[in-house]
Amino acid sequence: MPERSPRKDAARNRAAVLAAADTLFTRCEHPEDVTMADIAAASGVGKGTLFRAFGDRTGLIRALYEARLEPVRTSVEEGPPPLGPATGRLQRVLALLDAVLCFKLDNRHLALALEQTGTDSPYRTEHYERWHALLRDLLDRIPGLTGTDSTDFTAHALLAATRADLVAYLAGEKGLTRGEIRARLAEFAARTLGADTPPGPADEG
Secondary structure, rough: OOOHHHHHHHHHHHHHHHHHHHHHHHOOOHHHHHOOOHHHHHOOOEEEEEEEEHHHHHHHHHHHHHHHHHHHHHHHHHHHOOOOOOOOOOHHHHHHHHHHHHHHHHOOOHHHHHOOOOOOHHHOOOOHHHHHHHHHHHHHHHOOOOOOHHHHHHHHHHHHHHHHHHHHHHHOOOOOOOOHHHHHHHHHHHHOOOOOOOOOOOOOO
């Protein structure tokens, strides 16, 4: 029987680690409770292999987050309206914010873990910089929203409304439904941009 190649072993180990980490973060009450030792034990991979593959806990969380985010990124870069490039600028801004919010709602355990990794600022992550740059560029091309400094700050302010800690607070302690949070974000964004308030999404519970 031929020996399994190192590359296949590495791919298998990576998949096992990401799956185990996802499960642990989903089930935990506080993201900081999940350690690298927990993930190693749950995945059946040695801690040394874990650190060699991901560098540290933050690197592992970021890798899992980016893997979950890939479908959204593809929809933004190549997909049809309302997220894709063929969409009107204002509509695309609103759709992008809604997509980021829905991702945070669906993956709040990972988003919270990433935002709570100590010195690793959520504002310095690759995905945040990408969303901010896209929003800023779209805002720059909307009539009435000119000026690099203004649109740069507006993009930050709009994305701040999708922070995982705020999303978790609204959905948890405040008990807002997914549909209510989406509708309120859409209303806030439209008002900020001086646009007509779009119809709110259906309440999904």
